[in-house]
Amino acid sequence: xxxxxxxxxxxxxxxxxxxxxxxxxxxxxxxxxxxxxxxxxxxxxxxxxxxxxxxxxxxxxxxxxxxxxxxxxxxxxxxxxxxxxxxxxxxxxxxxxxxxxxxxxxxxxxxxxxxxxxxxxxxxxxxxxxxxxxxxxxxxxxxxxxxxxxxxxxxxxxxxxxxxxxxxxxxxxxxxxxxxxxxxxxxxxxxxxxxxxxxxxxxxxxxxxxxxxxxxxxxxxxxxxxxxxxxxxxxxxxxxxxxxxxxxxxxxxxxxxxxxxxxxxxxxxxxxxxxxxxxxxxxxxxxxxxxxxxxxxxxxxxxxxxxxxxxxxxx
Numbered sequence: 001x002x003x004x005x006x007x008x009x010x011x012x013x014x015x016x017x018x019x020x021x022x023x024x025x026x027x028x029x030x031x032x033x034x035x036x037x038x039x040x041x042x043x044x045x046x047x048x049x050x051x052x053x054x055x056x057x058x059x060x061x062x063x064x065x066x067x068x069x070x071x072x073x074x075x076x077x078x079x080x081x082x083x084x085x086x087x088x089x090x091x092x093x094x095x096x097x098x099x100x101x102x103x104x105x106x107x108x109x110x111x112x113x114x115x116x117x118x119x120x121x122x123x124x125x126x127x128x129x130x131x132x133x134x135x136x137x138x139x140x141x142x143x144x145x146x147x148x149x150x151x152x153x154x155x156x157x158x159x160x161x162x163x164x165x166x167x168x169x170x171x172x173x174x175x176x177x178x179x180x181x182x183x184x185x186x187x188x189x190x191x192x193x194x195x196x197x198x199x200x201x202x203x204x205x206x207x208x209x210x211x212x213x214x215x216x217x218x219x220x221x222x223x224x225x226x227x228x229x230x231x232x233x234x235x236x237x238x239x240x241x242x243x244x245x246x247x248x249x250x251x252x253x254x255x256x257x258x259x260x261x262x263x264x265x266x267x268x269x270x271x272x273x274x275x276x277x278x279x280x281x282x283x284x285x286x287x288x289x290x291x292x293x294x295x296x297x298x299x300x301x302x303x304x305x306x307x308x309x310x311x312x313x314x315x
Contacts, residue, residue, distance in 0.1 A: 001066045001067070002064055002065045002066050002067075003065070003066060003067045003068075003069060004060070004065050004067070004068045004069065005069045005168065005217065006069075006071075006168075006219055007056070007068040007069065007070055007071075008050060008070070008071060008072065008073035009050060009051060009070040009071070009072070009073075009096060009099065010036070010046060010050055010051060010072060010073055011051065011091075011092060011095030011096060011099065012051065012095070013091050013092070013094075013095040014072070014088065014091060014092050014095065015027050015029075015034065017088055017091060018036075018075070024037055024038065024039050024040065024075075024079070025037060025038050025039070025074075025075035025079045025080065033045055033046070034046040036073070036074070036075060038074050038075040038079065038172075038173055039075075039079075039173045039177065040181075041173075041177055041178075041180070041181040041186050042074070042173050042177070042186050042187060044073065044074065044187075050073075051099075053099060053102070053103070053107075056068060056107075057103070057106060060106065066106070067105075067106055067107065067108055068106065068107055068108070069107075069108045069109070069110055069135060069136065070096060070099075070100065070107055070108070070109055070110065071109075071110035071112060071138045071168065071170070072092055072096075072112045072138065074140070074170075074171075074172050074173070075172075075173075076112050076138070076140050076170075076172060077089040077092060077112060077113065077114040078112075078113065078114055078115045078140060078143055078144065078172075079144065079172070079173070080114065080116075081116070081144075082116055083116055083117070083120075084114075084116075085114030085115065085116040086113075086114035086115075086116045086117055086120045086121060086124065087114070088114060089111075089112060089113050089114040089121070089124055090124055092112060093109070093111060093112075093124070093127070093128045093132055093134070094132075096109050096132075097109060097132040097133075097134075104133075108133075108134070108135045109128070109132065109133070109134040109135065110134060110135065110136045110137060110138045110168055111124070111125055111128035111129065111134045111136070111137040111138065112137070112138045113125060113137065113156075115143055115152075115153075115156075118152065118155050118156065121156065122155060122156065122159050125137060125156075125159060125160075125165075126159075129163060129165060135166075136165060136166040136167070136168050136217070137160060137165055137166075137167055137168070138167075138168045138170050139156075139167050139168070139169055139170070140169075140170055140171070140172035141169060141170065141171045141172055141174070141191075141194040141195045141197070141198040142172060142173075142174070142175050142194060142197075142198060145175055147197075147198070147201045147205075148169075148198045148201055148202055148207075149201040149202055149204075149205035149207045154207075154210070154211075157207070157210075157211045157214055158211065160214060161211050161213045161214050164213070164215075166215045166216070166217055167214065167215065167216050167217070168216075168217045168219070169195055169198060169199065169216050169217065169218050169219070170195075170219065171190075171191030171192065171194050171195045171219075171220075172191075172194065173186065173194075174186055174190035174191060174193055174194035175194060175197065176190055176193060176194070177190065191220075192220055192223040192224055193223070193224065195218065195219070195220065195223040196223040196224045196225055196228075199216070199218055199222075199223070199225060200225070200232065200250070202216075203246065203250050203253060204236065204242070204243070204245060204246060204250070205245050206245035206246050208253060209245075209246060209247060209253075229250070229251055232250050232251075233249050233250055233251045236249065236250060237249060
């Protein structure tokens with residue numbers, strides 16, 4: 001079975017909510033185009049086919065994709081402030097579930113939370129999974145500038161671990177936004193730097209050891225981590241305090257998996273890393289091809305149910 005795990009949808013109900021806003025994030029429609037204004041430096045022209053489900057099905061049939069797993073693109077509801085963030089998450093889930101119900105055999109859903117109030121977010125996560133049937137949850141690479149190792153998120157991780165629910169780690173406006181404001185550098189490289197920082201903070205803070213059964217999906221071939229794993233291992237062991245919160249080297253955490261590699265046994269040179277992407281994945285790995293192609297061997301519950309806690313997908 002071929003499953004596309006990184007396919008976005010931006011429901012009309014969410015667009016209308018964001019159109020009413022005057023501050024970022026917001027949506028502007030002009031000249032026949034819908035623009036997602038995520039931040040002053042990050043603006044996404046919305047592809048015309050993003051919400052076109054007949055077109056999605058046509059492309060899936062042509063490329064042999066059996067299922068698309070749909071998630072929100074940026075801006076996610078967590079970019080909003082106050083209770084509006086949690087409300088937008090509920091609106092998005094209802095709209096996504098309504099769209100999916102017409103072809104539940106071809107489309108699945110990924111939840112995305114507002115994280116204004118943790119208790120409300122956990123209730124919404126339960127509803128999205130247990131009532132609406134969503135298969136995973138999407139977590140953006142920072143929470144309004146807050147790192148993903150922040151204890152605020154620990155109840156969320158505990159719930160995901162309890163539910164055996166995969167977490168899809170998606171980039172958002174990076175914490176280095178100001179340094180990459182020109183030339184669309186945030187979209188070009190800033191997003192990948194931010195998911196790199198997010199993943200490493202989860203590892204080096206000991207968060208993954210605290211929640212040993214969590215499963216993450218890290219898109220874009222693991223961002224920059226496969227190319228830097230040797231350096232990460234060396235300097236985390238060499239610099240004072242680099243591993244003060246973890247019991248073993250990052251590459252020995254047994255929580256990473258990417259096509260053709262043993263968990264976290266990643267090459268350190270660009271040539272070898274790129275070459276590895278083209279290697280057929282082992283059975284417990286998930287590999288996505290271009291954004292519309294993915295290959296996922298059937299496993300147990302959830303999106304992956306993989307034994308390895310990190311799965312690197314290729315966009």
